[in-house]
Amino acid sequence: MKPSIQINQIGKTYGDVMALSDINLEVETGELFGLIGPDGAGKTTLFRILTSLLKPNAGEAWVEGLHTVKDYKKIRRIIGYMPGKFSLYQDLSVAENLTFFATIFGTTIQENYHLIKEIYQQLEPFKNRRAGKLSGGMKQKLALCCALIHEPKVLFLDEPTTGVDAVSRAEFWQMLKRLRERGITIMVSTPYMDEASLCERIALIQGGKILSVDAPEAITNSYQKPLYAVRTADYYRLLNDLRDTDFAERVAPFGEFLHLTTREKMPEQEIKDFLLSRGHSDIRLQPAKPTIEDVFLDLMQTT
Amino acid sequence: MLKTFIAFVKKEMYHILRDVRTLLILFGMPIALVLIFGYTVTNEFKGASVGIVDQAQDDLSRQLITKLTASGHFELVRKPHNIEALEADFRAGDVKLGIIIPPDFEKYFLGGEGSTIQLISDATEPNYAVTLTNYASQMIRDFQQEQFPTEQMPYAVAIENRMFYNPELVGAYNFIPGVVALILMLISAMMTSLTIAREKESGTMDLLLVSPLNPVLIILGKVTPYVVLSFINALVVFAMGWLIFDVPVRGSLALLLALCLLYLMVALALGILISTRSDSQQTAMMMSMFVLLMPTMLLSGFIFPIASMPAILQFISKIIPAKYFILIEKAIMLKGAGWEAIAIPAGVLLLMMFVLLAAARKNFKVVYD
Known part of the structure; x- marks a missing residue:
């Protein structure tokens, strides 16, 4: 079967600045695909190329078999796009925004209500409120409704959860899962590593290049280096002390623990002894399961 | 298609009606301009x-x-x-x-x-x-x-002056046509360029582009409300000129309004062209001021007579749409002239409209580089 999104050696520069270079990706129909990377990694540029808004300098891409440059008119009929910046009419009410976007896609809210029902029900109490007066989470739900109302085959969501509270973020991902069950291909970008595990497959992107593409578990499993979670009474001194050692390859803060990657596998007692010698107390040390963030930092370091 | 268009116009009307600033510019400015010009810019004097x-x-x-x-x-x-x-x-x-x-x-x-x-x-x-x-x-x-009522002075050349069309040299006869030209240019062109630039600034233009909408329809939907509103404005200014300042329309009112509409189109095309060249409302505003307001005020013959300008400015005045529209207005309103008398300036405006529309269409980006 043909992939829903196919990207072949896409590159884009703005003047002298390289935004994307040699991007190759395939996203299957009905897949929930995550683009994970920090701000400025090139996620938005890739979205704008795939939604046919931006011409790439190199390479080609197809969405549902349609060429993003040659068939841009056809692409615009079958995709839904939610830009990173809130881009609805702030001075129009919730209902007016949704009606407008339904109409320009030649449909009505009633016709496709089943698609947005679950999301829209939460918005319904505020349907006469101006979009600009909604909370961050509500804005994102409305934007998703507007992107969905014409039943797109492929949905592009650029950082839909940025600036949204933790509860709304969780809800948002629940919605995406249900949409995927309807067979809609979803490409979503996020700077939050913890959201990566909610996707079926992810691409780690940094500096305009893709570092790795795989299922989230496969990516974390690929991390073969010894990893420990450490904490002591003095968190900050611990960070500095570990970074000074020869055996530590990388020390990164991770919640209340530090993630310590050592160059070679070594007995836990050896590390504990070192910490005791440095005068640390309340030492807790255990092997840690690698996360996407560990992989990301590792890939960034090696490339 | 028609449904989409109506939805678009409706949306645009919401924007206009919900923004006090837009409303003020649309309806407050014309009235203020007429009154300001009517009572200040005048050569008449008393006491x-x-x-x-x-x-x-x-x-x-x-x-x-x-x-x-x-x-x-x-x-x-x-x-x-x-x-x-x-x-x-x-x-x-x-x-x-x-x-x-x-x-x-x-x-x-x-x-x-x-x-x-x-x-x-x-x-x-x-x-x-x-x-x-x-x-x-x-x-x-x-x-x-x-x-010396009967006596003829020797060697004196008797000069008899007659001021045609405006024997009392009423200032309003000059400024009402000028203000209409200025207001239509400002409102149609500036508001159009601002409203399109606003969609770009807020990112909604991207959403419109990533939809099956034809770009022509996007533009048409956005400018139609402004055509209607600007036309109403022209009517208000003509009415104010007639009621407050006794400026007549001696020729055909229908012809005058038809040419008003033509001039409006030129202004709108200019506004669209400006918006294609600006990414923010601020740039659009600055460009409008520079391209529209100053030349229309100074080089159209509205305030300063073109004949007394230096050659280079006279040359520039030839590409100012307001110049031709003021000619047309004065011909119809004051001289009572018919279709034949204004054919040439009307033709120039028509040509300008097509050139500007073509340029706007060419510059309007549906795919970014």
Whole structure:
């Protein structure tokens, strides 16, 4: 079967600045695909190329078999796009925004209500409120409704959860899962590593290049280096002390623990002894399961 | 297609009606402009301060003074005894026009030898000074005629002036056409460029582009409300001109309104073109000011006559749409001219519209580089 999104050696520069270079990706129909990377990694540029808004300098891409440059008119009929910046009419009410976007896609809210029902029900109490007066989470739900109302085959969501509270973020991902069950291909970008595990497959992107593409578990499993979670009474001194050692390859803060990657596998007692010698107390040390963030930092370091 | 268009127009109307600033510009500005121009930019004057040095103090000089002040145009505020005192009054700004009647005015004047009256004006305001001296000269000539009604002066060339179309030189006859041209240009072009730039700024333009909408429909949907509103504005200004300032429409009103619509299209096309070249409302605003407001005010012949401009500015004035529209307006409103008389300026506007629309279409980006 043909992939829903196919990207072949896409590159884009703005003047002298390289935004994307040699991007190759395939996203299957009905897949929930995550683009994970920090701000400025090139996620938005890739979205704008795939939604046919931006011409790439190199390479080609197809969405549902349609060429993003040659068939841009056809692409615009079958995709839904939610830009990173809130881009609805702030001075129009919730209902007016949704009606407008339904109409320009030649449909009505009633016709496709089943698609947005679950999301829209939460918005319904505020349907006469101006979009600009909604909370961050509500804005994102409305934007998703507007992107969905014409039943797109492929949905592009650029950082839909940025600036949204933790509860709304969780809800948002629940919605995406249900949409995927309807067979809609979803490409979503996020700077939050913890959201990566909610996707079926992810691409780690940094500096305009893709570092790795795989299922989230496969990516974390690929991390073969010894990893420990450490904490002591003095968190900050611990960070500095570990970074000074020869055996530590990388020390990164991770919640209340530090993630310590050592160059070679070594007995836990050896590390504990070192910490005791440095005068640390309340030492807790255990092997840690690698996360996407560990992989990301590792890939960034090696490339 | 039609449904989409209506939805678009409706959305645009919401934007306009919900933004106090837009509403103020749309409806407050035209009325303010008409009133401001109507009562300030005018060559008519009443009660100008005059100082008269009457060195003759005879019957005839008193008759002359009575005639000058009786008209209501001049108000005698000072009667200095000599020229030095008059100069002091000028410096103090108390008088704008000085009239010096020489000694033995009656004796020489009636004796057939002739006499000289001196007019002095404060030319720090050149236009006002010229108007005052012209008016005073005319009144003095009239006075002379009245004194010798039958007698023909030897060797004198009699000049008879007739001011066609506007015999009383009413200022409103000039400024109402000018204000209509200015308002239509500003509102249609500036508001259009702003409204499109706003969609770009807020990112909604991207959403519109990533939809099956034809770009022509996007533009059409956005400008249609402004066409209607600008047209209403033109009607309001014409009505105000007629009701408040007695500016007539001597020719065909239908023809005038039809050409109004044509001029509107030119302005809109210009607005769209500006918006394709600006990514933010601020740039659009600056460009509108630079490209529209100043040239329309200064180079259209609205305030300063084109004939007295340097050659280079005269040349530039040829590409100012307002220039042609003002010509058309004056021809229809004041001269009562018909279709044939305005065919050429109308043709130029039509050509401008097509060129600008083509340029706007070409510059409107549906895919970014």
